[in-house]
Amino acid sequence: MTRLFIIGLITLASLQVGCSTTRGTFQPNTHFAYPNSNVRPLGHIVASTKEGSFIIPPELTKEKALKLVNDALAQKPGADMIVNYRLDTTYTLYPFYTVQEIKLEGTAAKMEVGEQAIGETSKDSIPKAKDQSPKRKK
Numbered sequence: 001m002t003r004l005f006i007i008g009l010i011t012l013a014s015l016q017v018g019c020s021t022t023r024g025t026f027q028p029n030t031h032f033a034y035p036n037s038n039v040r041p042l043g044h045i046v047a048s049t050k051e052g053s054f055i056i057p058p059e060l061t062k063e064k065a066l067k068l069v070n071d072a073l074a075q076k077p078g079a080d081m082i083v084n085y086r087l088d089t090t091y092t093l094y095p096f097y098t099v100q101e102i103k104l105e106g107t108a109a110k111m112e113v114g115e116q117a118i119g120e121t122s123k124d125s126i127p128k129a130k131d132q133s134p135k136r137k138k
Helices: 002-015 062-073
Strands: 019-029 037-054 081-094 097-113
Touching (some): 062 081, 062 097
Antiparallel strands (some): 019 081, 037 097
């Protein structure tokens, strides 16, 4: 009986051992920022999701990434893009079971298109360069 109890404890302890691996990317923005726009930061946001499966590890699909971005944008009203964001994926491996955690962290921002003041240049507004050619003696 004691021997069976010890074998059970060793088996239970070995099933609790896991190994984690994290991979991540850093990107400047989630959406295209138009050249003639004002991008205003609204605040820091964090969103994450966790999923587990037996034997075959879960994969990061486009739908999961888009849902994560939309969940993060929902934290700040009026936000339509995320700037300077980091997307980390952590896999934790247990015997026969894998857990995937995806974490998105960045700055929510609002983009206002077409309101950036762009100066027009004309021949009159361009300053003339000074004549720096060497002068000849007569």
